[in-house]
Amino acid sequence: xxxxxxxxxxxxxxxxxxxxxTMSDRAFRLYASLVLHGRTExxxxxxxxxCVGMSNHQVRGSLAELRGSGLIRSxxxxxxxxxxxxxSQVSVRLTDAGGPA
Numbered sequence: 001x002x003x004x005x006x007x008x009x010x011x012x013x014x015x016x017x018x019x020x021x022t023m024s025d026r027a028f029r030l031y032a033s034l035v036l037h038g039r040t041e042x043x044x045x046x047x048x049x050x051c052v053g054m055s056n057h058q059v060r061g062s063l064a065e066l067r068g069s070g071l072i073r074s075x076x077x078x079x080x081x082x083x084x085x086x087x088s089q090v091s092v093r094l095t096d097a098g099g100p101a
């Protein structure tokens with residue numbers, strides 16, 4: 001096999017940044033899921049939670065841990081539902097190279 005044909009994955013698809021941090025198993029699991037699914041675009045917290053088989057509530061602490069490590073960014077949007085009630089939706093995405101958010 002020609003070594004020139006093998007390109008390393010882009011920085012945002014590597015697990016190296018997570019391995020360099022001390023983090024909980026649950027936070028690593030979430031980060032690995034984001035990396036493996038190529039979540040470089042904004043993704044809802046509910047979609048991330050569903051992907052790893054957890055509830056929205058169960059992933060909150062781990063997402064805060066990942067934000068604190070600079071591995072992900074988050075954004076909150078306020079939307080008005082069909083009933084007229086205003087609610088917030090949180091989305092997350094990987095940072096470019098696992099650096100500061």
